[in-house]
Amino acid sequence: MTSLVKPKHPNIALAVCGYSKVLDIISNKWTALIIYAMEDGSIRYGEMARRIEGISKKMLTQTLRKLERDGLVQRHITPSVPPIVEYSLTPLGESLLQPMRELRQWGRENYVRVEAARVNFDLTYSDD
Amino acid sequence: MTSLVKPKHPNIALAVCGYSKVLDIISNKWTALIIYAMEDGSIRYGEMARRIEGISKKMLTQTLRKLERDGLVQRHITPSVPPIVEYSLTPLGESLLQPMRELRQWGRENYVRVEAARVNFDLTYSDD
DNA sequence: CAGAATCCTCTTGGATACTG
DNA sequence: CAGTATCCAAGAGGATTCTG
Numbered sequence: 001m002t003s004l005v006k007p008k009h010p011n012i013a014l015a016v017c018g019y020s021k022v023l024d025i026i027s028n029k030w031t032a033l034i035i036y037a038m039e040d041g042s043i044r045y046g047e048m049a050r051r052i053e054g055i056s057k058k059m060l061t062q063t064l065r066k067l068e069r070d071g072l073v074q075r076h077i078t079p080s081v082p083p084i085v086e087y088s089l090t091p092l093g094e095s096l097l098q099p100m101r102e103l104r105q106w107g108r109e110n111y112v113r114v115e116a117a118r119v120n121f122d123l124t125y126s127d128d
Numbered sequence: 129m130t131s132l133v134k135p136k137h138p139n140i141a142l143a144v145c146g147y148s149k150v151l152d153i154i155s156n157k158w159t160a161l162i163i164y165a166m167e168d169g170s171i172r173y174g175e176m177a178r179r180i181e182g183i184s185k186k187m188l189t190q191t192l193r194k195l196e197r198d199g200l201v202q203r204h205i206t207p208s209v210p211p212i213v214e215y216s217l218t219p220l221g222e223s224l225l226q227p228m229r230e231l232r233q234w235g236r237e238n239y240v241r242v243e244a245a246r247v248n249f250d251l252t253y254s255d256d
Numbered sequence: 257c258a259g260a261a262t263c264c265t266c267t268t269g270g271a272t273a274c275t276g
Numbered sequence: 277c278a279g280t281a282t283c284c285a286a287g288a289g290g291a292t293t294c295t296g
Contacts, residue, residue: 071245117199
């Protein structure tokens with residue numbers, strides 16, 4: 001046992017923080033949208049590319065591979081010509097949906113306040 | 129009027145996605161840890177720097193400024209010599225704590241599975 | 257259709273030195 | 277103490293071209 005008294009302010013290490021571990025998974029630009037696209041079930045590669053506005057094939061493939069490697073996404077290939085490749089969330093991936101939905105909800109409810117704060121901040125620190 | 133029938137798969141735009149808006153706020157490397165450091169109340173600049181292992185002053189200041197601009201963090205200065213500068217979460221910032229805690233909790237519970245999936249993936253796609 | 261490969265740019269973040 | 281300023285390296289991500 002290291003200590004009986006709980007320190008007021010324990011140190012925070014990047015490597016052991018649960019936040020950071022999750023951010024390591026979902027913090028890049030397209031990950032959230034890709035997971036979002038699979039929310040209702042499996043979906044083909046091409047349809048994802050069409051639904052997610054502005055994404056390039058490179059980023060779509062790259063992000064899907066990363067999610068597959070992390071065990072959040074499953075890839076199913078029907079070897080026809082042309083091939084059919086479908087992606088869906090694994091149970092682990094689906095377990096991320098709930099916390100992500102709450103974050104998304106927070107964004108929907110509060111982003112206007114963030115934008116207002118930015119305008120206010122910029123006004124305060126520019127012209128005076 | 130564009131359409132009366134709701135499409136099965138509506139498009140997903142980066143600009144209007146609640147996820148992405150939140151990620152715009154919390155997705156950089158240190159933000160989560162900095163918010164985490166203020167979870168229990170206000171804290172001085174220097175103490176944050178010491179508690180968050182590995183952070184540079186530059187990134188600490190830069191990230192705090194961004195959070196302040198976004199209205200999530202308050203800065204309170206006591207103009208003594210040397211100055212005392214304390215940071216704390218605004219109500220808006222505190223409202224982010226709950227969804228972030230859930231994400232952190234997910235990370236604590238599931239990150240081992242992600243790591244296992246990575247090992248498995250790398251084994252599968254390297255040596256055969 | 258579902259990608260792989262290449263090139264290139266822009267941003268993020270680390271190291272270091274200086275200041276009221 | 278609490279920053280600012282500058283330089284630099286690494287990585288994320290976009291555009292384009294090619295392929296089974």
